[in-house]
Amino acid sequence: MENKKINTKNVLSFIPTGEYYYRKALKELQRENYPKAHKYLRRASELSPKDPLILTQYGIVLMEMQEFEQAMDMLHLAHELDSKEPDILFFLAEVHAHMGLFWDARKYAKKYLVYETQGKYSAEAMEIVDFAEQEDWQLFDDDGESQDSECYYRQEKARRMMEQGDFAGAIERLEKLVEEKSDFWGAYNNLALAYFYIGEAEMAKALLHDVLRRNTGNLHALCNLAVFHYYEKNAELDDILELLKKIQPYVFEHRYKLGATFALVGKYKEAYRWLKSLQKRGFDGDPAFYFWLSHAAYHSGHEEASRQAWDQLKKMDSDKDGYEPWSDHSAMPHADALEHDRDYLVKKLDHAKKSERLFGLFLLGKSAHKQEVISHPNWLASDQPSVLETFVLGYALGHPFKKEIPAEQAFMRAMEVAEYLYVQNGMVTEQQAEVFQLWFLLVEEAFSRNYPFKNPAALASAVEYMIQSAKNEKATKKELADSFGVSVATLTKYVKELTAYLMDAGS
Numbered sequence: 001m002e003n004k005k006i007n008t009k010n011v012l013s014f015i016p017t018g019e020y021y022y023r024k025a026l027k028e029l030q031r032e033n034y035p036k037a038h039k040y041l042r043r044a045s046e047l048s049p050k051d052p053l054i055l056t057q058y059g060i061v062l063m064e065m066q067e068f069e070q071a072m073d074m075l076h077l078a079h080e081l082d083s084k085e086p087d088i089l090f091f092l093a094e095v096h097a098h099m100g101l102f103w104d105a106r107k108y109a110k111k112y113l114v115y116e117t118q119g120k121y122s123a124e125a126m127e128i129v130d131f132a133e134q135e136d137w138q139l140f141d142d143d144g145e146s147q148d149s150e151c152y153y154r155q156e157k158a159r160r161m162m163e164q165g166d167f168a169g170a171i172e173r174l175e176k177l178v179e180e181k182s183d184f185w186g187a188y189n190n191l192a193l194a195y196f197y198i199g200e201a202e203m204a205k206a207l208l209h210d211v212l213r214r215n216t217g218n219l220h221a222l223c224n225l226a227v228f229h230y231y232e233k234n235a236e237l238d239d240i241l242e243l244l245k246k247i248q249p250y251v252f253e254h255r256y257k258l259g260a261t262f263a264l265v266g267k268y269k270e271a272y273r274w275l276k277s278l279q280k281r282g283f284d285g286d287p288a289f290y291f292w293l294s295h296a297a298y299h300s301g302h303e304e305a306s307r308q309a310w311d312q313l314k315k316m317d318s319d320k321d322g323y324e325p326w327s328d329h330s331a332m333p334h335a336d337a338l339e340h341d342r343d344y345l346v347k348k349l350d351h352a353k354k355s356e357r358l359f360g361l362f363l364l365g366k367s368a369h370k371q372e373v374i375s376h377p378n379w380l381a382s383d384q385p386s387v388l389e390t391f392v393l394g395y396a397l398g399h400p401f402k403k404e405i406p407a408e409q410a411f412m413r414a415m416e417v418a419e420y421l422y423v424q425n426g427m428v429t430e431q432q433a434e435v436f437q438l439w440f441l442l443v444e445e446a447f448s449r450n451y452p453f454k455n456p457a458a459l460a461s462a463v464e465y466m467i468q469s470a471k472n473e474k475a476t477k478k479e480l481a482d483s484f485g486v487s488v489a490t491l492t493k494y495v496k497e498l499t500a501y502l503m504d505a506g507s
Helices: 020-028 034-047 052-064 069-083 086-098 102-115 122-134 148-163 167-180 187-199 201-214 219-232 236-246 252-264 268-280 287-299 305-317 342-351 355-366 368-374 385-395 406-423 433-448 458-469 477-484 488-506
Strands: none
Touching: 020 052, 034 052, 052 069, 052 086, 069 086, 069 148, 086 102, 086 167, 086 488, 102 122, 122 148, 148 167, 148 187, 167 187, 187 219, 187 287, 201 219, 219 252, 252 268, 252 287, 252 385, 268 287, 287 305, 342 368, 342 458, 342 488, 355 385, 355 433, 385 406, 385 433, 385 477, 406 458, 433 458, 433 488, 458 477, 458 488
16 A cells, blocks of 8 residues: 655644634624524634624624623623724613613713714614603612613623622622612622522621611512522511512512512412513513413412413423423312412421421422422422432422332332322312321331332221221221222221331330
8 A cells, every 4th residue: 555645734724713703603694694693703702802893793693682781791891992983882872772771871872973973873873862861760770779880780790690600709799889889779689699599698688688777668678588588488478478568569670579579489369460460561571570470370370371471481481391380280279289288388398207298298299389399499408318208209200210129119009009098089188188197107117117018009998997997987997998999808907007007106
């Protein structure tokens, strides 16, 4: 074989530059392919972070994709590099207008017109100036503070850092901001949230109390304080909720905050009232708005409104499939079903007795609040969950178990007994709760002693008989045996076995 030698002198290395990706982006923009243009411009900005032209074009594309906060970032960077470029000034005006910061939108539009009285964007710049001057009421934010673009920008930067998990960085920025502007209540509220997320709950609450002392009735502080007490399961929550129920806000943002807070803490009737009032007045909400509206509507008995809100949410965020408030139920929950009573469910999950927690975990699998509870930071947080608790939680969440493993097979039979009991009414009522409490007390004791739980139907009939006989009800063994499809002798056998475990559990 001929030994060919490669001539390396003719090999050219290719090192892509920001200009290279910028030109590729322009071609995609001509085709109106914004996702590809976005991809190339992001790469171009990484390779040429000091090129104001690239940063400006990236900001324009981000605006087209409704990413206004990121667009503002890019345009501010471009402005720092070239403070007199008219196009940058115009797009800064536009992005501020999109975000409702009309004072600053007018400021940048006027600066543009100084340089370009007859420029290609002069007509649009004049429209921004005219609109801002006609809408003086929009020069103030929700807490009555005159808007300061630089402070707002720094606060939003910190908020995005929090969304990305950089709480330490957000806290550092917000601490500096409140030090410089001591009455910037929005920054205080975000700082309190950041402290709460890193586990500094007392510091977070102290900040909110300071806001309320100096700015009495600050709705965002009250709502955040309610959320903190809710997550910590503090008795103070009731007092704050009573206060929030008396507030009658007019501003859209306040109604949204109030409605979302009520929804988060499970006060769905109040939540639906405020969120629905926004929709009736033409409020064009974000995905979070329709998420809370759907949940509030569903759990307050307005199923059709709930489904309409969810349809709107799916148009905006298809990733929410599977998180519908009715995802575990083909119809509205029974009003008297304990599994749909969130306060009852939470008390069981937080109970000191393991058997009660097991009962709560079983209810969780049937509950309309399942998705909410499993995402809660505290309710399922146990220092040392037992194997059995882990099994029941897995069962509630639909995790598979292996029948070839004796312990898992025995556990599944125990759950089959619970299902036999559940199917009697298709829900758990106050009257029926006792039989479940007894069953999970027996499961706790018997599982620890490797009981195989054979014949689930017989075990279900036996535990029902034990409850009814203890209450001196007139049901006979034959009636119960027949209802579960077993013989009286089999029922009697399992009553005897369970009674032995009951005696051990009580000793």
